[in-house]
Amino acid sequence: MTAPALELCGVVKRYGRLTALDGLDLTVPRGALFGLVGSNGAGKTTAMALSVGLLHGHAGSVNLFGEGPFDPMRHAGRVTLLPQDARLPLHARVGELLGWYAALQGLPPHEAACAVEEALEWVHLADRRLAPVRTLSHGMMRRVTIAQAFLGHPELVLLDEPMSGLDPREAARVRRILRRRRAAQTVVISSHDLRELETLCDTAAFVERGRRVRQDSMEALTCRGRTLVYHIGGPAPLAELRVACPEVGWLSSPDGGRLTAQFAPDGPAAESVNARALQVLLRAGTGVLEIRRGASLESEYLAATRDSAAAGEGGSAELETPPLRAI
Amino acid sequence: MRGFFQSSGIVARQEWADAFRSRRAIVLLVLYFAGALAATLIFIKVLHHVENQVESAVGISQSRQAGASTSALWRSHSFRQVLIGLAGDEALARDLLSLPPLALFYGWLSFAFTPLLVILLSSARIAEEVWSGSVRFALFRVPRGSWVFGKLTGQAAQLLVALLASGAAAWIMGWWRLAGFDPVANALVILLFALKAWVYAFAWLGVAMAVSQLLTSPTLASVFGLVALMALAAISGLAAAFTGPGWRAALDLVRMLTPGGHEADLWRLDTAHAVPAVLFLLALGLAYTAVGYARFGRRDL
Numbered sequence: 001m002t003a004p005a006l007e008l009c010g011v012v013k014r015y016g017r018l019t020a021l022d023g024l025d026l027t028v029p030r031g032a033l034f035g036l037v038g039s040n041g042a043g044k045t046t047a048m049a050l051s052v053g054l055l056h057g058h059a060g061s062v063n064l065f066g067e068g069p070f071d072p073m074r075h076a077g078r079v080t081l082l083p084q085d086a087r088l089p090l091h092a093r094v095g096e097l098l099g100w101y102a103a104l105q106g107l108p109p110h111e112a113a114c115a116v117e118e119a120l121e122w123v124h125l126a127d128r129r130l131a132p133v134r135t136l137s138h139g140m141m142r143r144v145t146i147a148q149a150f151l152g153h154p155e156l157v158l159l160d161e162p163m164s165g166l167d168p169r170e171a172a173r174v175r176r177i178l179r180r181r182r183a184a185q186t187v188v189i190s191s192h193d194l195r196e197l198e199t200l201c202d203t204a205a206f207v208e209r210g211r212r213v214r215q216d217s218m219e220a221l222t223c224r225g226r227t228l229v230y231h232i233g234g235p236a237p238l239a240e241l242r243v244a245c246p247e248v249g250w251l252s253s254p255d256g257g258r259l260t261a262q263f264a265p266d267g268p269a270a271e272s273v274n275a276r277a278l279q280v281l282l283r284a285g286t287g288v289l290e291i292r293r294g295a296s297l298e299s300e301y302l303a304a305t306r307d308s309a310a311a312g313e314g315g316s317a318e319l320e321t322p323p324l325r326a327i
Numbered sequence: 328m329r330g331f332f333q334s335s336g337i338v339a340r341q342e343w344a345d346a347f348r349s350r351r352a353i354v355l356l357v358l359y360f361a362g363a364l365a366a367t368l369i370f371i372k373v374l375h376h377v378e379n380q381v382e383s384a385v386g387i388s389q390s391r392q393a394g395a396s397t398s399a400l401w402r403s404h405s406f407r408q409v410l411i412g413l414a415g416d417e418a419l420a421r422d423l424l425s426l427p428p429l430a431l432f433y434g435w436l437s438f439a440f441t442p443l444l445v446i447l448l449s450s451a452r453i454a455e456e457v458w459s460g461s462v463r464f465a466l467f468r469v470p471r472g473s474w475v476f477g478k479l480t481g482q483a484a485q486l487l488v489a490l491l492a493s494g495a496a497a498w499i500m501g502w503w504r505l506a507g508f509d510p511v512a513n514a515l516v517i518l519l520f521a522l523k524a525w526v527y528a529f530a531w532l533g534v535a536m537a538v539s540q541l542l543t544s545p546t547l548a549s550v551f552g553l554v555a556l557m558a559l560a561a562i563s564g565l566a567a568a569f570t571g572p573g574w575r576a577a578l579d580l581v582r583m584l585t586p587g588g589h590e591a592d593l594w595r596l597d598t599a600h601a602v603p604a605v606l607f608l609l610a611l612g613l614a615y616t617a618v619g620y621a622r623f624g625r626r627d628l
Contacts, residue, residue: 049463049627049628052467053466053467054463054466054467054627054628055627055628056625056627070467072466072467072468072469072470072471073470075467076467076468076469077468079467080467080468081463081467083460083463083464085460086459086460086461086462086463086464087459087460087461088461088464089345089456089459089461091345091348091349091350092344092345092348093348096344100337100341101464101465101468103337104334104337104338104465104468104469105468105469132348145464148464
């Protein structure tokens with residue numbers, strides 16, 4: 001069996017009296033686009049920096065590719081990181097700086113030059129190769145930091161808030177690049193944009209207060225294979241729905257604007273349920289505003305971390321999505 | 328797998344390139360070149376003034392260019408005897424008297440001021456990269472030890488070029504303003520002193536790198552660098568003053584652990600004194616760097 005790309009077992013990290021990681025367990029399968037979700041201070045950045053040896057843990061173990069903890073001699077060029085708040089050297093020229101990073105991670109000069117060209121093409125900065133870093137805008141600098149993380153096709157790429165500071169066009173471009181790298185590389189993305197992670201990642205973990213709350217495939221986290229959510233503009237014809245889809249459980253939000261169909265994963269196909277439900281809703285004149293497969297990652301995250309949030313905020317956790325009530 | 332020194336070489340090259348891009352190297356070269364040029368000019372003017380006063384006192388016509396009387400004086404037997412008596416160490420005095428006066432001045436200048444410049448310019452080098460976070464782009468690509476050693480060698484290379492530039496400045500000024508200036512003899516001795524000053528400064532560079540690795544704030548690192556310079560100079564001076572028989576002989580050992588403890592040996596021309604001093608100072612530079620690395624290798628970045 002192939003060892004995971006990254007495995008953290010019971011990792012503890014303290015900053016003085018503050019515990020940043022409190023026995024964090026994390027398993028990132030090879031080839032995954034892995035989302036790391038958590039509130040500010042949950043430990044995402046610490047976990048990433050610790051994985052590449054920039055931080056030292058107090059307990060637990062980090063295992064890369066089943067070869068033990070990070071060792072720059074062994075893992076240089078195979079594991080890269082996009083740090084969140086680090087500043088690039090401002091006086092260096094973009095191409096020269098990336099060339100230096102490529103050389104540092106062991107690429108021969110010719111390969112390093114090719115890798116730099118390729119990375120700059122990806123992030124739309126080929127024309128800025130000779131520009132000093134200090135002359136770039138914030139977004140452009142961010143793109144250079146993204147480029148450095150992909151130099152030489154590393155096996156594991158850790159991206160801490162990669163889209164922050166990018167304009168919508170560049171963010172979409174980076175998303176496309178990441179999707180294309182699926183299976184070829186293992187990419188861990190930490191982000192607060194859960195919609196983005198939901199569309200991008202195939203696996204995700206919720207981290208709160210230095211611990212993993214939940215980790216699963218995106219399919220399982222969002223119940224895509226067994227949930228349909230309808231945003232409706234009128235009263236739901238519940239009796240008709242129960243008759244048309246007897247194997248489906250129906251849940252409605254208190255305001256009646258959201259209708260959720262839940263069915264067993266080995267039961268009817270989502271397409272079949274949707275076809276029957278839509279007929280009923282349209283026949284009854286209920287306005288259907290939106291249909292989506294599964295719950296949002298955001299609602300699942302909020303639900304999964306409700307207890308942690310309540311503990312952290314004195315029990316005043318507020319959910320963005322109102323709770324569902326069974327019909 | 329790439330080796331330790333190969334990685335260090337890549338870091339040193341980048342340190343060199345970055346110094347030029349950021350104009351740090353230009354500042355360093357201008358500082359050393361212009362500083363040596365100005366100091367040598369002042370030395371020659373003072374020398375000329377003193378020569379003129381002596382010439383007036385003995386009733387001979389005043390020379391129009393500095394250096395003529397000094398050259399004659401330097402060769403006089405009685406003057407040499409007076410200097411040997413004043414120096415207290417006959418061998419050292421004879422060594423110094425065999426050198427051109429301008430080269431001696433350059434030696435004094437570089438030994439006196441290079442440590443201060445090294446501390447001022449290098450103490451914050453690593454700290455500022457940790458402070459800005461740029462170190463986090465590099466240290467998952469290269470072992471920390473290689474990175475620090477690369478920084479040290481990159482800085483040492485810049486220092487060597489700066490000292491050679493300052494030597495060239497002193498030589499140019501002497502060639503232009505001194506009478507009876509022997510260009511070859513002066514060039515050789517100035518080159519020798521530039522290399523010795525580099526070795527001496529390498530030990531201080533080790534101090535600067537140690538401080539830079541221990542602290543995160545560049546400002547604090549610069550301040551602590553100066554504190555370390557003063558503390559080591561004081562330790563060396565006090566140890567030299569209070570050494571003696573019995574337990575006080577241990578003070579000699581303390582002095583050996585400071586760069587100042589080896590400065591006098593670098594003035595000697597015989598290899599029996601100079602070579603051990605050179606080796607000791609190089610080892611001290613590496614040892615001080617290693618002291619800083621003992622913390623830097625384990626710290627969070």
